[in-house]
Amino acid sequence: MSKHVSKFLLPTILLVLTGVSVTRIVNDWQAFLFPTIVLVLMLLTCFGWLNNSETENNGESLRLIPVAVILFYCFLLPFIGIWLATILFVVILQVILDRRIKGIKLGGSIIFASLLIILFERVLAVTFPVGSLWI
């Protein structure tokens, strides 16, 4: 499924970008010459690679999609903040990596992650954005 999406999606994106670049090259060739050359070559190599590609089975599972959606959503919400979003991701990771989840292990990971965040805060003087639950 993902292979078929990539077979259309990637050339389409590249075609759109090449179109944008080519239309602007007329007004300012110095700024858009290099990107146009690169995009056209990308398009050619992309066709070459997709034509020769065989069906690959990497034992992929689709759970990355919900995880990625949750992750991006958490980092987009200002009231959740970077600290809680990081901890949430750590919890998701723990659930995925240790099939038989144990409360003590989960707690251990949360404490470990929090300690690492504090380390960053102290060593690199990281300050978190106003409005996050960290503050």
Place this chain on the structure above:
Amino acid sequence: METLISELLGGFVLIFTPMYLLCCILGILLGTLFGSIPGLSAIMAISLLVPFTYTMDPIMSVVFLISIFIGGLYGGTTTGILFNIPGDSDSAMTALEGYELTKKGESPKALGFAIVSTAFGCLIGTIGLVFGTNLLAEISSFFGPVEILGLTLIALTSMVYTGSNTSKTSFAILFGLFLSTVGIAPLTGIDRFTFGFSEIQNGFDFVPVIIGLFAMSEVFVKVSNLKNSENINKNSTKIDLPKVREHIRMRGTYFRSSLIGLLIGSLPGVGATVASVVGYTTEKKVSKQKDQFGKGVYDGVVAPQTASSSAAVGTFIPLLGIGIPGGAVAAILIGVFQIHGLQPGPLLFTQNSELVYTLFASLFLSAFLLFVIGMLEVKTAVKIMRLPQSLIWTFITVFSIMGSYANSHRLFDVWVMLLFGIIGYLAKKYGISIPAMVLGLILGPILEPNLLRALIIYENNPFLFFTRPVGGALILISIFLLVFPVIKGNWSKRKMNNSSAL
């Protein structure tokens, strides 16, 4: 020569001050540990720890990151020899023969040979680096835009054939080059492909990009279960250093492989993996025990390991001499130099000679320290490999998110890191080379302005580039590098067809 020795001595004086020494030891320790854990690598350690160098002075940060790199050269080998799980592609050839020796119960001696080979390769690589960079820096001061354009093209075209699939590697390089065009255009100052995001007007920040590509992508791989956890057998974790006479018996292998590695490493874009393959195959051809290769032979451990270590250090020759990175780590170091306001290349020798010679001194010291730390590290690495996976990946996740945020205290950088994590994940899924992508990203800002400058000088006629003898020759070499393997492939295919028709 006298100036070189006195400057080098100055570098040694600085490197032996407690803080620098501590950075060197810590770097090697981290490099060997990261290198030895499957899924992690020294390049990932460098990416994750770049944010910690913001508060360090430029010399200390470069020494720290280079020590991690040197540590990683050996780290990947230990698990390769013991469990047939090479930490990175550079140590895959060493693992091939090393694991056969482990199966025979000879892992302690194989590890001993591996550590001596790594240290020896680094040493020869560093000697080559000291003389090679000075020479290259002197020559490159006469280089104009056409010559730099030619050299950059050579770096890119030599990278094309390093991957398993030429189209995919070319795509990765071009994708990196395209990413480098995002932001304000050089010479004209026009916005390109920013789509209204003011945060990327100066291009993508380097740190979130490399953290996403090298570290976060691996977290996503774990999440989507592309790789199953490898079983760790209970093999011996002892190291048995071979006797001096055994090393002397193999002196030819040591010197031959380190010179092969140095030559390959000093070519921009080729790197240590190719060197390890060439080192192994050359040794197989010249060895008296040809038939023993593949069944477990010490020469098969020494040759690729010495070649890859020497090549890995050799990749710094074009970086320091002309400012063009020879590999992915050298490309990351360019980014680190730029974070600290330094520009690698011939000017570095006149403006920041202290940094250059301390870097040389740190490489000499690292070769020695690697020998000592590597002896103690194997047991620790195996213990870490047996730690719960979630603990290791929690560490990587938090470092990735916080490291990219710490760069400029913007959540936008975390999104960029996550986006590049997904890109890195897709690249791994489809077998696209991430180092090639990073090389394109780093070389883009060198290639584009020099192409435009050359066009302006030669009245927009690229054929006039060939009036510059050196520059023209370099461009022709890059074309040759790109076209020759295709012609050779077609020729051998035609030859095969003819012979089958007969």
